[in-house]
Amino acid sequence: MKTRKVYTAQAFATGGREGSVTSEDGVLDLKMNLKNDGSATNPEQLFAAGYAACFESTIQMLARQQHLTLTETGVNGLVDLQQDENSYGIAVVLEVSLPEIDEETAHDLLEKAHQNCPYSKATRNNIPVILNLVRKMTSTL
Template sequence: MNKLDKVLYTAKAHTTGGREGQSRTDDGRLDIKLTSPGGAGQGTNPEQLFAAGYSACFIGAMKAVAAKQKITLPADLAINAEVDLGPVGQAYGIAARLNVSLPGMDQAAARQLVDAAHQVCPYSNATRNNIDVQINLV
């Protein structure tokens, strides 16, 4: 297990009711209703939150790598993230796909950037060797 050298930030959320509940961060910036995937409720679900968090974090990692390598990223870069939920034996698990769009960027340079970002992204490091993660250039 990797230990943090230094804590830069701690996110805090209070959740009640599980997948049919509510979650709120301590600063009030996030206050959401939760609903199971495919449920009739109006809320989001943990898999959607994971998809949003992973894709946002991965873009941050790409920007950090690009800055170090003095690469200009396309202004309209985007990631369509997909998170699957399903059974794994007697338990449940997730799998993730990040479909990365870097319009106008050379494919070889884009692949190198994405591979480097996958090494520094906190979500990638947390999921590595734990779940199936695919990083696709689209």
């Protein structure tokens, strides 16, 4: 299968978890904070945001292909930073709300999205990813 580049994102980090991250277009200009005390972001929050947005977009694309109209979808991405005796790693839980369709169709859509989402492909067999279908999500923000 031939692939073509659609888009290249670029971000520059300096100072690691106590530094900053900026995007080439200036849209992102974020302070990083190891303490996760609410004063700045961290890599796990950025990964959770990217994965949730990409997964939701994949669901919408697949729904359109199946002639399903979804207007109330939502994906809550949770990324855990984990540590064992040797190193650090991450684990992901995606809580997906698809209240407009029946449970069987929703589970089928979740599985298809997990097979097609670029983040799911990138993480497959590398980190644990759990998909949870929730019937109605309320923002935790």
